[in-house]
Amino acid sequence: MEQNRKTYLEKKIMTIHVVIDRAGRSELYGKAGHITMIPFTGTVEGDIFNGIVLPGGCDTQVENLAMVRHMSARYMLEGTDCYGQKGKIYIENNGWFTDGNRPRPFTTVPTFYTDCDGLADFLHTNQFITRGFPGETGPDICIYQLIPQE
Numbered sequence: 001m002e003q004n005r006k007t008y009l010e011k012k013i014m015t016i017h018v019v020i021d022r023a024g025r026s027e028l029y030g031k032a033g034h035i036t037m038i039p040f041t042g043t044v045e046g047d048i049f050n051g052i053v054l055p056g057g058c059d060t061q062v063e064n065l066a067m068v069r070h071m072s073a074r075y076m077l078e079g080t081d082c083y084g085q086k087g088k089i090y091i092e093n094n095g096w097f098t099d100g101n102r103p104r105p106f107t108t109v110p111t112f113y114t115d116c117d118g119l120a121d122f123l124h125t126n127q128f129i130t131r132g133f134p135g136e137t138g139p140d141i142c143i144y145q146l147i148p149q150e
Contacts, residue, residue, distance in 0.1 A: 010129070010144040014046025016053060016077070016091075018138030033064040040138055044077050048119060049089060051079015069097040071108065073141075087116035089123070093130050093141070105131040110143060 024039040037060050042053040057075030077089040095108035108130045112123035127146040132139040 007149045008127075008146040009149055011147055012046070012142055012144050013048050013128075014044055014143050016042055016044045016075075016141040016143070017135060018042045018053070018057075018141060020138035033062060035063075036061045040075070042138065044079060046143075048082045048122070049077060049079055049116075051077050054078050054088075067098065071095045071097065071106075073108070081116040081119050083116075083118035085116050085118055087114060087119075089114045089116065089119070091143075105133045106139075107131055 018040045019042045021039040021041070026037045028035045037058055040053065040057045040059065041055055042057075044051050044053065054076045057073070059071065059073040061069055061071045063069040071094065073091075073093045075091055077091065078087075080086055090113040092111045093108040094111075095106060097103065097106065110128050110130050112128075114120055114123055129144050129146060131142050131144065133142065134140075
C-alpha cells in the first residue's frame with residue numbers, strides 16, 4: 001500500500017553563525033551516559049532577522065548507553081526584524097541521533113518565542129527545520145521554513 005507523504009519546499013529564513021566558548025565547555029561521564037554542555041554566542045543574518053546571539057546560549061548533548069544522543073540547543077537572539085522592529089527571538093532546537101553519531105549536516109526541529117509583533121504569527125504558526133553545517137567558529141545553523149507542496 002502506497003503512503004501519501006507530503007513534500008515540502010525549504011525556504012531559508014536565517015543563518016546563525018555560532019561562536020563556541022571552548023573554555024566554557026563542561027562534560028560528565030556517568031554510569032547512565034555522557035553529557036556535554038557547550039556554551040556559545042554568535043551572530044544571525046537573514047531575510048527576517050539580523051543581530052546577535054546573546055550570552056547564555058548552550059548546546060546540551062546527552063548520550064545514553066545505547067548511544068542515542070539528544071541535542072537541545074537553547075539561545076536568544078537580539079536584533080532587528082524585517083519590519084525594522086528591535087526585539088528578541090528565543091529558539092530551542094531539538095534533535096535525536098543514533099549510534100553516537102551526529103550526521104553532517106545535522107537536522108533539528110526549532111521552537112520559537114518572540115516579542116517582535118510582526119514575526120510572532122509567522123514563527124508560531126509555520127513549520128521549520130534547522131540544518132547545522134560546519135563553520136569557522138562553530139556550526140552555521142540554517143533555519144528553513146517548510147512550505148507544503150501539492
